[in-house]
Amino acid sequence: MAEQLTDRFPDVSPEEWGAARRPFDHDRVAAAVREILVGIGEDPDRDGLLDTPARVARMYGEVFAGMHESASEVLSTTFDINHEELVLVKDIEVWSMCEHHLVPFNGVAHVGYIPGGDGQVTGLSKLARLVDVYARRPQVQERLTTQVAEALVHHLRPRGVIVVFDCEHLCMTMRGVHKPGSRTVTSAVRGILRNPATRAEAMGLIMGR
Ligand SMILES: Nc1nc2c(ncn2[C@@H]2O[C@H](COP(=O)(O)OP(=O)(O)OP(=O)(O)O)[C@@H](O)[C@H]2O)c(=O)[nH]1
Ligand SMILES: [Zn+2]
Secondary structure (H helix, E strand, O other): OHHHHHHHOOOOOHHHOOOOOOOOOHHHHHHHHHHHHHHOOOOOOOHHHOOHHHHHHHHHHHHOHHHHOOHHHHOOOEEEOOOOOOEEEEEEEEEEEEOOOOOEEEEEEEEEEEOOOOOEEEOHHHHHHHHHHHHOOEEOHHHHHHHHHHHHHHHHOOOEEEEEEEEEEHHHOOOOOOOOOOOEEEEEEEEHHHOHHHHHHHHHHHOOO
């Protein structure tokens, strides 16, 4: 499975996929938000907008916090509990930001893996934290799905991984094509979970069957 990872992302380790190239610059973000207000014809100095640039900058610091986090920190805790079958955390709420429009997409993630021969597992909460590391970046759903799967492959050396995201994109509902309620489902499956029977069993658990 290590080869798969190398093939897919030849130049960089998982830590660098989309990670920050420089520290978060609050003042720069605030100045840009002020420019947007000017650009839309607003008066950024009117009372209600005075604190908006700094407030939006703080919000961006939060929604893009994953730029400054890494999968290796999240997945550094592993336990040997000798479990060699599927571990699946379903319905992990997820909020991310569409990199095309910088508006949110949100929904749920389902993250499962079959531990490697050594039976090493990670904490269940770490699977949800891993989703947030990659979700809290400018994203497209396909890349988010792949990154979560590949990070698990790389750090846990499992025998199989399945990651499914089911999200609604605000850029398709509040604007543009205006299709509220439409869902986008993406999956990434690695290792023995690619085997049709194992994959069908995992998908059955994910769909609640
Ligand atoms: N594949 C993929 N596309 C996305 C995602 N988020 C947004 N998009 C799409 O990105 C595309 C950008 O298309 P453009 O034609 O450049 O932008 P646009 O004129 O705003 O497009 P419309 O949304 O159709 O109005 C749109 O079709 C979006 O639906 C995503 O996570 N994955
Ligand atoms: Zn979009």
